[in-house]
Amino acid sequence: MKDMKRSALETPASTAGASIPNRILGSLRDALNAASRESTGEVSGSRNPEEPSARPGAPAAGASAPAALRLANAPARPPEAPAVAPTQPVSAAEALRLAKTPAPELASDEDKEPTTRVVRAGPALKPAPASAAPEEVGRTQAARGKPKVTRTTFHQDPVVGWIVVVGGPGLGAYRPIYEGNNTLGRGKGQRIPIDFGDESISAEEQAYIRYDSVDRSFLFVPNLAKTNIVSINNKKPTGAVPLNAMDVITVGRTQLAFVPFCGEEFDWSELTDLKE
């Protein structure tokens, strides 16, 4: 049923500024489904009979067109001006309305949703933490007073973001992205090894992900010397392109979502007590 599929296209209430990721994440599933272009489900024969997919720019001269549009867009109301003089051809909008009006009932939709399936906001995905420290064996020491946190040297290359496998072999897994230039390929020696069994990814340097801690930006750079084409969302870049949160990278038959940690909000260089 049409109604079951319909839902208001809602975003979380707090769309202002800070929660942009939520908005993006909300529709990720649909976006991914769309990106991988696997349509599931059955043919939905329903379509909206009354709404033309877009309106003409300005209601200019054409005598019957604005009236026809009003009719098309406000189907609940009884038609005010059904008499389109047959001496003149009807307007494009009216012709479309006629073609799309179901025979028995004149439009009765309470609301002019243009499609039967919409992107809806869902629960936000959380990136997995880089390494969930295994519980220390033995007694945990109680911390009293203001906990003293020391930062001296990095335990490992500092993480600046992650990629999460959202399609293909390795679904659900993630890989850290480190500062500077990261090689992405199937080989284990790659800084970002996508070694989950997708043989259509080049072993070495299929692409690079670069994080620049000076301007705090992520760049995605495809390696054009490799056979297989990589794409971001559904563009196929031929040069470096900026990466944004939740961009979907497709390499071979694997889809990777990008989750930044560093960026405008934070960079490791802000921790002044950090000593290299």
Place this chain on the structure above:
Amino acid sequence: MAFHYAGCASQGARSYQEDAAALRTAAGEEVPIGEGQAGSATEFTLALADGMGGHAGGALASTLACRTYLAAMASSSGNLSARLDEALTLANGAIADYVAEHPALNGMGCTLVGAAFGAFGVEWVSVGDSPLYLVRLGKIELLNEDHSLAPELDKLAAAGKISRAEARHDPRRHFLRSALTGSAPELVDRPHRPLRLEPNDVIVLASDGIGSLEKHEILATVEAHAAAGPAGIANALMRAVDGKGEIYQDNTTIVVVVVGAAAS
């Protein structure tokens, strides 16, 4: 009622062409559109598909879908909308069969618009985001539903949830909500009855590469070159797309049908 048609195609900034378009007259003549072919007919079926799924798969899927669609339309008879639907099912089935034999091509698919023209006007089925426009009396209308995420984003913007600029530049605008991939498409657009055509109507069927142009730009271009006939209009539209100089300009295929004067 005579129809005059012409088409052209461009790879844009891509190194390959994933669009396919062809036309089959009631007399059985098949015209691969896109290489500048033009002609006239009183009754014909037009099919246009925009492939996806990588270099090999996309071009294959769109060609396969177009060819199967037109062949199915040619060999069927009876109720027109049932024939259009059945041809769509067969085109989708052809993709499913091909993928079953060549698992490496899993994921290939395409949009498809199949449109039948005749004395009744035009009737179509559409899956995906290849637009079918009608230009009449100085107005332009998108006849088929856009199955990309663009309308959803525009709706968000209209509701004030996101800014218009955000909606306009969202990288997911071109994601498809429905496509022919072998499994049943989620959304299929079709009218309830044929749309009646009038002399001098201009129908533009294109792949989404034409999306570099705003609707009013398409209208202006069609109007300005109406006297040049379908080939003139199609070429002018293609020049307008090229003129935009989009860095990632997608493949673009444009087919223009002009309705001739009523038969006397």
